[in-house]
Structure formats: C-alpha cells, structure tokens
Amino acid sequence: MINRVEVSETNDMIEKENLDVRTITMGISLLDCIDSDINKTCDRVYDKITRSARDLVKTGEEISGEYGIPIVNKRISVTPISIIGASSAKSTDDFVKLAKTLDKAAKEMGVNFLGGYSALVSKGMTPAEELLIRSIPEALADTDFICSSVNLGSTRTGINMDAVRLMGEMIHKTAELTADRDSLGCAKLVVFCNAPDDNPFMAGAFHGVTEADRIINVGVSGPGVVKYALEKVRGESFEVLCETIKKTAFKVTRVGQLVAREASKKLGVPFGIVDLSLAPTPAVGDSVADILCEIGLEKAGAPGTTAALALLNDQVKKGGVMASSYVGGLSGAFIPVSEDQGMIDAASCGALTLEKLEAMTCVCSVGLDMIAVPGDTTPATISGIIADEMAIGMVNAKTTAVRLIPVIGKNVGDRVEFGGLLGWAPVMPVNKYSCEAFVNRTGRIPAPIHSFKN
Amino acid sequence: MEKVIITVVGKDTVGIIAKTCTYLSNENVNILDISQTIVSGYFNMMMIVDIAGLKDSFETLVSGLDDLGKEIGVSIKCQKEEIFDMMHRI
Numbered sequence A: 001m002i003n004r005v006e007v008s009e010t011n012d013m014i015e016k017e018n019l020d021v022r023t024i025t026m027g028i029s030l031l032d033c034i035d036s037d038i039n040k041t042c043d044r045v046y047d048k049i050t051r052s053a054r055d056l057v058k059t060g061e062e063i064s065g066e067y068g069i070p071i072v073n074k075r076i077s078v079t080p081i082s083i084i085g086a087s088s089a090k091s092t093d094d095f096v097k098l099a100k101t102l103d104k105a106a107k108e109m110g111v112n113f114l115g116g117y118s119a120l121v122s123k124g125m126t127p128a129e130e131l132l133i134r135s136i137p138e139a140l141a142d143t144d145f146i147c148s149s150v151n152l153g154s155t156r157t158g159i160n161m162d163a164v165r166l167m168g169e170m171i172h173k174t175a176e177l178t179a180d181r182d183s184l185g186c187a188k189l190v191v192f193c194n195a196p197d198d199n200p201f202m203a204g205a206f207h208g209v210t211e212a213d214r215i216i217n218v219g220v221s222g223p224g225v226v227k228y229a230l231e232k233v234r235g236e237s238f239e240v241l242c243e244t245i246k247k248t249a250f251k252v253t254r255v256g257q258l259v260a261r262e263a264s265k266k267l268g269v270p271f272g273i274v275d276l277s278l279a280p281t282p283a284v285g286d287s288v289a290d291i292l293c294e295i296g297l298e299k300a301g302a303p304g305t306t307a308a309l310a311l312l313n314d315q316v317k318k319g320g321v322m323a324s325s326y327v328g329g330l331s332g333a334f335i336p337v338s339e340d341q342g343m344i345d346a347a348s349c350g351a352l353t354l355e356k357l358e359a360m361t362c363v364c365s366v367g368l369d370m371i372a373v374p375g376d377t378t379p380a381t382i383s384g385i386i387a388d389e390m391a392i393g394m395v396n397a398k399t400t401a402v403r404l405i406p407v408i409g410k411n412v413g414d415r416v417e418f419g420g421l422l423g424w425a426p427v428m429p430v431n432k433y434s435c436e437a438f439v440n441r442t443g444r445i446p447a448p449i450h451s452f453k454n
Numbered sequence B: 001m002e003k004v005i006i007t008v009v010g011k012d013t014v015g016i017i018a019k020t021c022t023y024l025s026n027e028n029v030n031i032l033d034i035s036q037t038i039v040s041g042y043f044n045m046m047m048i049v050d051i052a053g054l055k056d057s058f059e060t061l062v063s064g065l066d067d068l069g070k071e072i073g074v075s076i077k078c079q080k081e082e083i084f085d086m087m088h089r090i
Helices: A004-015 A037-053 A054-068 A092-109 A127-142 A163-177 A184-188 A223-231 A239-268 A288-295 A305-324 A342-349 A353-361 A378-394 B016-024 B056-070 B082-088
Strands: A021-029 A071-078 A113-120 A148-155 A158-160 A189-193 A213-219 A269-273 A366-373 A401-405 A413-418 A425-426 B003-012 B030-039 B042-050 B074-080
Touching: A004 A037, A004 A071, A004 B003, A004 B082, A021 A037, A021 A223, A021 A239, A021 B016, A021 B074, A037 A071, A037 A269, A037 A401, A054 A071, A054 A239, A054 B056, A071 A092, A092 A113, A092 A148, A113 A127, A127 A148, A127 A163, A127 A184, A127 A378, A148 A163, A148 A184, A158 A163, A158 A401, A163 A184, A163 A189, A163 A342, A163 A378, A163 A401, A184 A189, A184 A223, A184 A401, A189 A366, A189 A378, A213 A239, A223 A239, A239 B030, A239 B082, A288 A305, A288 A342, A305 A353, A342 A378, A342 B042, A353 A366, A353 A378, A366 A425, B003 B016, B016 B030, B016 B042, B016 B056
Parallel strands: A021 A071, A071 A113, A113 A148, A148 A189, A213 A269, A366 A401
Antiparallel strands: A021 A213, A148 A158, A189 A401, A413 A425, B003 B042, B003 B074, B030 B042
C-alpha cells in the first residue's frame, strides 16, 4: 500500500519542483477534408477540428483535478497543410485563408496552439509546398495560435538546400511582418531535419500522414524535479548521478503515461506516445541549465557542458522508456534559450554562445531553439545556420531543429520580451562572415553514406 | 472500490481530524486507513478512502475539501490513487 513518504514525495514534486504535464496534444488527420474548392476545404477542416477536439480542454481539466497534477497546455496538431491545400490552394492567399480557418478553430476549441501549418520538403518541393512556405510570414502575422514547421532534410534523403535558402528568406520576412511584436512570428516557426510525425510539442507539432485518424500524444516535463533530486547527490560518482536522473525520469514519465491513458479513455481516441522531454519554462526552478549547473558547471556553456548534456539526455531516455509502453516525439532534454532562466543568464553573461549551443544540439533532443539574433542578420546567414544544424541531424540520424528570431530593430545586448511560456532573451551575436556563395548553390546535399541500410 | 488519497498538511490545531472526518462521513466516503504525524507543530496526515458510495461528484469533493482546508487553516488535497501507484510501483 502507498505510504505517506511516497505521497509527500509526489506532492512535493508537483507543488515545489514544478512537475507538470506540459501538454496533451490531439493529432487530427485532415486528409478526408481535401477538396478542389478552397472554401469547401476550409469548411471541412473547421468542422473536422471542432468536431474532433470538442471535449479536449474539458477532459484535460478533469484529469488535472482528479490527480492533482497541472496539465499546462491542451493543443491540436493536424496533417501538414501543404498536403491538405495541394489541390485547392492556388495562391499564397488561399493558404493564408486555411491558416485563418485553423486559427478560428483553435480559438473555438480553447486550445493555446495549433500546429501543422507545415510542409515536408526534405528532398524536393511540390508547387503547393512552395506556395505554403511562401505564405508562412503572412499566415503567422495574421493569426494568433498557429504554429508552422518545415522539414528540410533527413538522414535518408539528404538536405534540400533550395528549401533551406527559401526558409532563410521566409524567417526574415516573418520577423519583418511581426516587427511591432519583437518579431514574435518567428517564435512560432521552426525548421527540422528528421522531423518526427508524433511530436506533441510546439512549434514543431504536426500530425504525420502515417498516423491514425485521431491520436492523443502527451508531453511531460520536470527539469525542476531532476534538479532537486540531484541536489541530494552532490559530489557523488557518475554512477550515482546517472542512477538518480534515470529514476527521476521514470517517475515523471509514469505520470505522463497515466495522463495519456486517461485522456485516451475519456476522449475515446487512441493513445499515441508519451514524449518524455525535459521542457523548461522561464519560471525559477524549472530550468535545464540549472541541472547542468547542479551536475557541476558554473554556468551552462562552460567547458564540459556538451558532455553533461549528453549524459542528461541519455539518462532521461533510459529512465523514460521503461515507464511508458510507447515513447516517441522528441524525447530528451530541450535547450531553448528564452524559455529557460538559467540559459538566459548564461547567454546574458557571455558564458553561452551560438557556437556552443550548436555543439550542444549534437547531443540534446532538438536544436537551436528560441534564440534571438540581431535584426540585420541576413537571410543567407540564417540559411547557413540552418544548413549547419540540418547537417548535424542528417549525419547523426537524429532530429535537429532551428527556431531563430532575428529581432528587427534590435542589436547584440538588447533584450527581447516574448511573454508567457516563450520568455525573454538577450540578442546574441552571430558570426559576421558571409556564406552567401555556399547558400546560393542550387539543389540538395546528398544523403550520407551510412543512410544506405537496405 | 475506488481508492482516493487525501492529504492534510498545515499548522496543528484543535479538530483537524474531526472536521475532515465529519465532512467525509457526510459525503458517504469510507475511510480505509489513516496515518498521521506532528513534527514541530506541523500536522501531516494521509488518509486512504473509498469513494465508491460518494454522494456528489469527485470535483465537488475536491473543492469541498479545499474549502474546508481554508476554513481550518490547512491544505487538504484529494487525489485518485493511481498517480502514486504509477509513480512508485513498477
């Protein structure tokens, strides 16, 4: 029988160490909404989303009340819109119309984000996919809750450099169109290499075409819980350190598994995966950087950071896989800058640079995330940074991503406020040397030799 | 049987157990187990109860106990048992 010590351990995690379920994300396939008329497509999309996710928010709150665990976000992901609009959207305006329809549906359902304004172009772009990509700046400027993602490369296909070049321009344009809001549009836009089909976290969530009609994916969090557990093993060996992280990740993931199972049962929607990521927030004590410091670094970014992060990421996965029957999504440690107080501090005092962050992305679960750069960073430079990150993902057969925010009108040292879970960030310096001639080459980078596993 | 864990934490005072148990009795909640300590004036109690015969909804019980806690000056939480089972049992 459960004893008092175990009960207070769980409740301390929730009340003092910021344990929460970060998101319940319902994936909805929109493949059956495709029509040759754009207005009909929009109507069908709106109907399907509002019919499918009607009880999502209510159910989330119900589960939260029953177990006393906060469920911070309820979200929706949909089939990449480049596919849904392929036969009806003839212009960027048509795609923006679809984006506005999605935004309306998201507001009606009371969710805080809807992901899937996406295109998967790792090898090539169809005309519809190119149109969608070109519509992203306007779509993000004209909507509130839509998140957009583009998959630019994969280990099996190589990197689509034409799309990388185009995305450099689109990220810059998105920043310009939302300049009055500190270029906030870019916080809702991410590019991927090896994008997962079942990621519940934003901005990169979309409902892959390999998925069922509807699915429930859950993202857990809990950097504060890991940090607190590690405080008790200061100075101990790596074995003790790893064991502690593993056990804590197990407990955190079990809560995610419970919530996913319950949500699936109550909504009558199959359970997809639990994403066992350590997702930080700007709240004090909810930071991945603080875990790195607890492992033994003065600041995130100090020598040893990559090794510490590699260890953390691996132990989180090892503890988590045993806790859930299906683990998926991004699963690991996130290292966004603006959403993590410890990372913000490290970047502000100069301990953490863009180059060190790039090294860290080789061993963390995602990539260069929520990094504010000067507004005068050229599209070509943005594309160069993206290409580097895509290459890391492609060669290491892992998911990598880039969510950069070139903040129009701001320079190195300035501070940018995004608000809420998106936090704030210092504008970080970018290498000034040009990569224009490299980025301007056309075509794609071939898949690496070790992708040929047939 | 539908097991729920109720935790009561706060500064010790007269009647915490009496008031909590009376409330539960009125709601037709059966108490299965109580464990309680006081460390330096700080009251800490855990109850395992069965809510199979609960009069109102679970949400009403949660908010009712929360209100009662505020009245006595302690924090009363009410959670379904599975969250602890999942976390602490393989």
